[in-house]
Amino acid sequence: MKNRLKVLRAERNWSQAELALRLDVSRQAVNAIETGKHDPSLPLAFRIARLFKLSIEEVFDDGQE
Amino acid sequence: MVKSEDRHDDQAPGLNTAALSVLLGLVAWLACAATTGVVFGMLATKTFWGPSVQATCMLTVLLLTGAGAIWGSTWVRPTRLKTAVLPAWLGIAALIGFAQTAGVVAVLILTKTVWGPWHWQIPCLLAMDLGLGVGAIWGLVSFRRWKGSKVPDEPVSPGTRRTNKLFALSGLIGAVGTVALILGTHGMDTFSNSPVSFGVAVFASATWLLSGAVSWWWYLSSDEHERRANDLGFLIGGGLFMAVTPAWWVAARAGLLPQPNAMILWCGFLAAMTIGYFWRRNR
Numbered sequence: 449m450k451n452r453l454k455v456l457r458a459e460r461n462w463s464q465a466e467l468a469l470r471l472d473v474s475r476q477a478v479n480a481i482e483t484g485k486h487d488p489s490l491p492l493a494f495r496i497a498r499l500f501k502l503s504i505e506e507v508f509d510d511g512q513e
Numbered sequence: 514m515v516k517s518e519d520r521h522d523d524q525a526p527g528l529n530t531a532a533l534s535v536l537l538g539l540v541a542w543l544a545c546a547a548t549t550g551v552v553f554g555m556l557a558t559k560t561f562w563g564p565s566v567q568a569t570c571m572l573t574v575l576l577l578t579g580a581g582a583i584w585g586s587t588w589v590r591p592t593r594l595k596t597a598v599l600p601a602w603l604g605i606a607a608l609i610g611f612a613q614t615a616g617v618v619a620v621l622i623l624t625k626t627v628w629g630p631w632h633w634q635i636p637c638l639l640a641m642d643l644g645l646g647v648g649a650i651w652g653l654v655s656f657r658r659w660k661g662s663k664v665p666d667e668p669v670s671p672g673t674r675r676t677n678k679l680f681a682l683s684g685l686i687g688a689v690g691t692v693a694l695i696l697g698t699h700g701m702d703t704f705s706n707s708p709v710s711f712g713v714a715v716f717a718s719a720t721w722l723l724s725g726a727v728s729w730w731w732y733l734s735s736d737e738h739e740r741r742a743n744d745l746g747f748l749i750g751g752g753l754f755m756a757v758t759p760a761w762w763v764a765a766r767a768g769l770l771p772q773p774n775a776m777i778l779w780c781g782f783l784a785a786m787t788i789g790y791f792w793r794r795n796r
Contacts, residue, residue: 465667472672476794477738486738 450509454482456500471495537582541602544579545609545645548572552613552638569637576641579606580648603649610646614639636780643784651791672736679731683724690720742794750786754778 457467464482468475471492480486481496488496497504551572582602617639669677697713709717732743758778764770 463667465669468673469668469670472670473736474670474673474676474739475667477736480738486741489737492737 449484449487450511451481451484452507452509453478453496456502456507457482470499537585537602541579541582541606544575544582545606548575548579549609549613551575552616572638573641576645579609580645600653603652607646607649607653610642610644610649613642614646617642636777640780640784647788672734676731676735676739679727679734683727683731686720686727687724690717690724693717693720739794742790745793746786746788746790749789750782750784753785754782757781 453467457464462470464478465475468478471478473492477486481488493504493508497507500507617635621635693713694709694717697717698707698709732740735743758773761770761773761778765772
């Protein structure tokens with residue numbers, strides 16, 4: 449699944465570790481999500497979307513549309 | 514705030530960091546070379562199959578020193594100095610690790626003792642050598658991602674810090690049980706099927722059960738990425754165990770192989786699980 453996590457993070461000048469701190473996950477988890485190697489669960493996807501004050505669809509793209 | 518990926522390249526390498534990286538590399542090289550020397554010395558003096566506890570401890574310390582020095586090199590800053598020195602040390606470590614593994618296996622085949630009985634030092638030595646080689650190769654393969662990815666002062670979330678502590682605690686408790694077993698079995702019979710005293714058996718079993726309970730606690734408190742990596746590790750390790758155990762068992766009944774050895778199966782499961790876990794976690 450594609451996502452805009454890296455762009456959103458860069459806009460705020462956050463490192464992966466800083467984003468991981470805000471989401472209470474490991475830096476490896478953020479890296480895996482950013483590179484599309486790990487699709488987050490629905491609760492984590494909501495946490496990410498809320499952190500950036502966006503909807504889930506604005507952060508993640510399943511390529512269906 | 515400056516991104517962690519950008520923190521290191523804005524300054525030239527100072528004398529201290531340059532000297533430190535060279536020193537770490539030399540320590541790693543000397544430790545690995547000394548390990549090779551000790552192993553060949555044991556082969557030459559025919560004490561390889563029954564080395565003293567002191568020799569085994571020395572080998573362990575040397576290998577750990579080499580691996581530790583290489584690991585220390587990953588923290589060298591600025592990044593471009595690290596990228597210059599680290600691959601060389603990793604390459605040497607991989608070469609030595611695999612060369613020693615091949616040497617030990619060759620000796621086992623030549624002396625027709627590949628199916629045992631093994632002294633307990635042999636699987637330990639093989640595991641450490643293979644671990645050194647595989648770890649170094651893994652480091653080389655994933656090296657590009659290392660650039661700037663490890664910053665000593667980078668923030669760590671409370672959940673990650675907690676799971677890291679639980680992981681370490683679990684390993685520490687398990688190690689206490691193993692040390693108790695080693696001390697209680699007079700050195701040579703640790704991983705054999707020889708009898709152990711009631712007290713050693715109860716203490717070691719209790720620590721391993723406790724270690725398992727802490728591992729479960731770690732699993733429940735880890736984040737979903739970590740948990741999925743652990744799931745994959747167990748799937749690979751469990752799959753290997755499920756396939757190899759009955760195959761070995763039936764082959765032993767046909768006289769093709771010796772009786773199944775629980776410790777070898779356990780080591781295989783642990784190695785496969787660890788590789789699967791770290792691959793999924795850090796790829």
